Amino acid sequence: MIAVIAKLTAKDGHANQLEEVLKDSADKVLAGEPGCLLYRVTRSQTEIGVFKLMEIYESQSALDAHPNTPHFNEIRTALAPLLGAAPEVEYLDALN
Secondary structure (H helix, E strand, O other): OEEEEEEEEEOOOOHHHHHHHHHHHHHHHHHHOOOEEEEEEEEOOOOOOEEEEEEEEOOHHHHHHHHHOHHHHHHHHHHHHHEOOOOEEEEEEOOO
């Protein structure tokens, strides 16, 4: 299994809009990607406007398929005007 932690930072004044897009995105990913075992949206309690996505994919091929889905392109388009910085992504080996 492959785990992903993605950090997204909202543009000033856009945190609530970003939250709504991310929550909607989670539903689309989980419904449309059977290889995605977890897609959890979190909002930082210590960093204003910062969200972290916790994702787990059953395999590298499931992760590779993620950015090539139609809903991912919709998500990317919706996120672009709301982000104040480029996403930071970390890949991890899920051990359990």
